[in-house]
Amino acid sequence: MNWVEKDLQHIWHPCSQMKDYEDLPPIVIDHAQGSCLYDMNGNRYVDVVSSWWCNLLGHCNERVNHAVKAQIDRLEHVIFANFSHTPAINLCSRLSPLLPPGLTKFLFTDNGSSAVEAALKMSLQYHYQTGNPQKTRFMALSNAYHGETVGALSVGGVDLYSRIYKPMLMDIIRVDGPDCYRCPYEKSRDNCQTECFAAAEQALAEYADTVCAFIVEPLVQGAAGMKIYPPGYLKKLRQACTHYHVHLIADEIATGFGRTGKLFACEHASVSPDILCLSKGLTGGYLPMALAVTTQPIYEAFYADYSEGKAFLHSHTYSGNPLACSAANAVLSILQEERILETAAENAKYFRQLINDSLIRHKHVGEIRSIGLINAIELVADRAGKQPFASQRRIGYQIYKKALTKGVLLRPLGDVLYFNPPLTISREEMDFAVRVCRECICDVLE
Numbered sequence: 001m002n003w004v005e006k007d008l009q010h011i012w013h014p015c016s017q018m019k020d021y022e023d024l025p026p027i028v029i030d031h032a033q034g035s036c037l038y039d040m041n042g043n044r045y046v047d048v049v050s051s052w053w054c055n056l057l058g059h060c061n062e063r064v065n066h067a068v069k070a071q072i073d074r075l076e077h078v079i080f081a082n083f084s085h086t087p088a089i090n091l092c093s094r095l096s097p098l099l100p101p102g103l104t105k106f107l108f109t110d111n112g113s114s115a116v117e118a119a120l121k122m123s124l125q126y127h128y129q130t131g132n133p134q135k136t137r138f139m140a141l142s143n144a145y146h147g148e149t150v151g152a153l154s155v156g157g158v159d160l161y162s163r164i165y166k167p168m169l170m171d172i173i174r175v176d177g178p179d180c181y182r183c184p185y186e187k188s189r190d191n192c193q194t195e196c197f198a199a200a201e202q203a204l205a206e207y208a209d210t211v212c213a214f215i216v217e218p219l220v221q222g223a224a225g226m227k228i229y230p231p232g233y234l235k236k237l238r239q240a241c242t243h244y245h246v247h248l249i250a251d252e253i254a255t256g257f258g259r260t261g262k263l264f265a266c267e268h269a270s271v272s273p274d275i276l277c278l279s280k281g282l283t284g285g286y287l288p289m290a291l292a293v294t295t296q297p298i299y300e301a302f303y304a305d306y307s308e309g310k311a312f313l314h315s316h317t318y319s320g321n322p323l324a325c326s327a328a329n330a331v332l333s334i335l336q337e338e339r340i341l342e343t344a345a346e347n348a349k350y351f352r353q354l355i356n357d358s359l360i361r362h363k364h365v366g367e368i369r370s371i372g373l374i375n376a377i378e379l380v381a382d383r384a385g386k387q388p389f390a391s392q393r394r395i396g397y398q399i400y401k402k403a404l405t406k407g408v409l410l411r412p413l414g415d416v417l418y419f420n421p422p423l424t425i426s427r428e429e430m431d432f433a434v435r436v437c438r439e440c441i442c443d444v445l446e
């Protein structure tokens with residue numbers, strides 16, 4: 001039996017209809033280097049989605065590899081209650097000054113969804129312990145994505161992932177968020193005054209008394225199709241949350257670590273959240289680890305004599321794993337010493353131009369949106385009416401399959417194709433990936 005047959009005998013792959021694997025069997029990867037994956041048959045794939053947005057500095061980066069190998073011979077893991085280790089201590093003391101101001105206290109979890117869960121619980125318990133036990137609900141934007149465990153799924157607004165589970169989800173307050181491509185106010189990016197913020201303002205005015213936190217993906221709603229909205233919206237949200245005594249939770253799990261051109265997307269709006277969630281790029285995409293980082297005032301609401309029962313009891317077995325911390329420390333060193341963001345900014349201009357030049361005239365390209373090295377191409381049936389394709393046609397999926405045969409991993413979000421490559425992608429790789437993308441769009445749609 002070959003590897004593919006053995007895989008299909010036992011493995012239930014994530015985010016997949018397994019029956020699709022009948023005509024697109026799993027691609028068994030043997031090794032990887034930089035932006036490229038190599039399968040067991042020696043085929044190469046340029047990983048322009050950073051293996052689900054987590055690979056930050058290329059696969060098998062020499063310095064990250066070295067750091068993890070060195071750590072594994074000293075300490076692989078230790079209980080993190082009462083015990084600590086230098087990789088975690090170094091990570092937090094190095095990261096704190098790089099974060100939006102005021103974020104000084106670090107709670108470790110082991111994946112993005114669990115960091116979101118921790119942030120939600122932390123906010124609710126803060127209000128409970130500071131005289132507002134009635135503040136128990138959460139607010140979130142339409143089309144939000146915050147992960148897939150029950151709490152995280154509850155605040156998410158992508159129906160595809162949550163529809164079936166509604167009976168087990170929390171009753172949250174959903175706010176119509178920005179939708180710049182199909183702006184209901186018919187504004188363009190040039191004359192936008194974030195009129196759409198009125199919905200959030202109104203919901204806060206109505207419900208703030210019972211709301212503990214508003215969670216948001218700063219600037220880029222990733223899973224919704226890389227929807228990008230202006231910093232002004234986030235600024236207004238920060239002000240309104242402060243006014244209404246509601247925590248702002250910034251989910252930078254996808255946008256953190258340079259993806260939007262700044263180290264953190266919040267910097268574009270010069271705002272600090274009350275709680276910041278980080279994962280994905282945190283370890284360079286090497287090991288699962290996440291953080292919920294918060295402020296001194298929130299921390300202090302939990303700090304009391306044991307008998308008061310105010311501790312935050314949230315824990316995960318692998319909290320603060322030293323191997324993951326060693327990878328994260330290496331990532332920080334590389335970001336600081338190798339001019340990664342500066343080079344990525346230069347390359348972002350090139351990439352954006354290249355994608356625009358190659359695709360903007362295509363009659364099924366509705367919009368191209370870009371921030372940092374993230375570029376998304378929304379395909380539509382009718383460009384003038386911004387009408388989507390019927391979802392049963394699975395246009396994005398057809399293009400994805402075609403691109404795989406040509407050596408590019410371009411896994412779309414519905415009919416939104418996107419590039420969110422390692423920050424270290426080369427111009428040759430960009431040229432190749434965009435050429436393949438264009439060919440595949442033409443093959444499938446003509």
Ligand SMILES: *Cc1c(COP(=O)(O)O)cnc(C)c1O
Nearest residue numbers: 111112113145146147251253254
């Ligand atoms: C990926 C992601 C999550 C969930 O992280 P997991 O590690 O997959 O649980 C949460 N929020 C955002 C914005 C993400 O992109």
